[in-house]
Amino acid sequence: MTTLHDPDPPVVLDRREGPFGEVVLRRHGDLLQIIANGTFLMDTSDGRSERRLVDSALSALSALPSPAARRKPRVLIGGLGVGFSLAHAAADPRWGGITVVEREPAIIDWHRHGPLRELSAGALADPRTEIVEADLVRHLRTATDTYAALCLDIDNGPDWTVTEDNHTLYGPSGLAACKDRLDPGGVLAVWSAQPSANFEETLRNAGFQAVRTEEIPVVRGVPDVVHLALRPT
Template sequence: MAMQAPYAITLDRREGPYGEVVLRERGEHFEIIANGCFLMDTSDGRSERLLVDAALNALDALDAPHDAPHTPHHALDTSPSLLIGGLGVGFSLARAAAQSRWGRIVVVEREQAIIDWHRAGPLARISRDALTDPRCEIIHTDLVDYVRENPIGSLGTYQDTYDALCLDIDNGPDWTVTDDNANLYSPQGLAGCMRRLRPGGILAVWSAKPSPAFEDALRNAGFNLVRTEEIQVARGVPDVVHLAVRPA
């Protein structure tokens, strides 16, 4: 007899400014549903972790001289800073916090419910160590609004800019959780991402499928070395990470 899939049990349901967000438990795993759309769960997490790895590997590749031994980030005077767009179930944050190479690690999350589920709820089992790491902080705001803000201070200095942006707030540039999120992938949104990056910084965007149109948008926005990496997952077709570099 075939095994019956476990039923989903709703643990919390919140109505917020962006719609409904739900935390469900299915067997041993948790899943987040936003406005009726499956966002992510704790059954694997491979692609969320590899999103961070891809950004760090891309930074290393840019740092490596073509005719000299590579000097890794951890051997330099400063460690690279990371912005993670979307807390989700916490795999990307936990991965980054487990890597000593990163310096400052910032997560931008717009849903207070998701933050609560990590700080004092079931998802703490994934993010507990990261949230006690002094390098890590959570900013409660909309990522689209955050990248629109001007990070250049009154004296012309860069404030709150990063060496890498790892964005995972949708199922991809062509499949957004809310209509407003499409602004992140627009020319204005990508210009905001560019401003949040330091020269030579890496933009990494998770997607459930490749998007040639988004690759074109990245090039049109002025990013260099645009490429797409496949991430093999246990279920179905591979996930992908879109990678691009802010010109130095």
Template structure:
């Protein structure tokens, strides 16, 4: 008898200013697709959680730090942050209205419902690159997960985030001694060099083994005090 494969259902598909974004269900899990590119799903989540954990660990004993998460995704990073009472303020920047709605009233609410109800959490419906350029607010940690990595962006304009000017902007949005953490689906020595050239210190990459495929990466860097 042939093996049965999991059926994939498209639950929602929308065309927006940055292209198409879709929510699919595969078996019991959900996945987000942007412009035909797989972004993330609900099958694991350990690397999205480590993105937040690694940033908090790198802050040491800093009291009541604030956090900016770039990209709501399936909600694992937000849920992880809200589960830790150390974070004083948790802001999530998400440019896709569809993704926000999938969390507020859709299937992804199962992951993020408690986190979104937390008084420390706020969703900012805006483009991350534009927000970082215009806000005057500083954070103790920036955890960025809007692409598959610095060399594998969802849209071309996201490349600006990893450019020298973009990294300088990130540094300006951090408090002295603050942490920049960037998720990536693959290692990038070139990005590590770019972080150092931008003036960050303590640049390192943590490898996260996942259930399937090659390990994920989290790039970490410190704004000098």
């Protein structure tokens, strides 16, 4: 929390009204931070959780003798954020294609032309990378492409969404759309700020198999997690 004695208060770099409310990019010391409707979403302080999201999906694929585990699998990343997941996927030559779905035009612009470019310029220039400006749930329901993996990092996970509409993604209809976009034997990986036994049960009820949760230690508080599940072959 910033106080009157803070020698380095946050500096707002850009503030925009987007299709889902206000989004702000600010700098706090060496960190870049994204704030949505007054709620902190993410910053550039670490990135281990975002990288783990991508690595866990690829590891799960590599362990499967299924069509989805072919030599050059395609991944869809839900949420561009500060770009950690995209940059990490682009740094791995095993991915054959990388599609990122982001609904906030401001965030895309900050990566293409603004301060976040320092994190994602190389990944955006990668010929495997495609950026889609769209609401993720709507895209999952209307797209026709399928992927070996979906890596979703939307809001703070199933039990704590900043935008109420995002809650649909983690319910039966959203998970049905996820399953439709996965190849047979494909992997769904979902980042969350806290474990959710209820979400694990929702995944099983939606027809996913091999549901499990990997913990990611953080400096303070409850570990971040990645929920993993497979579409049946």
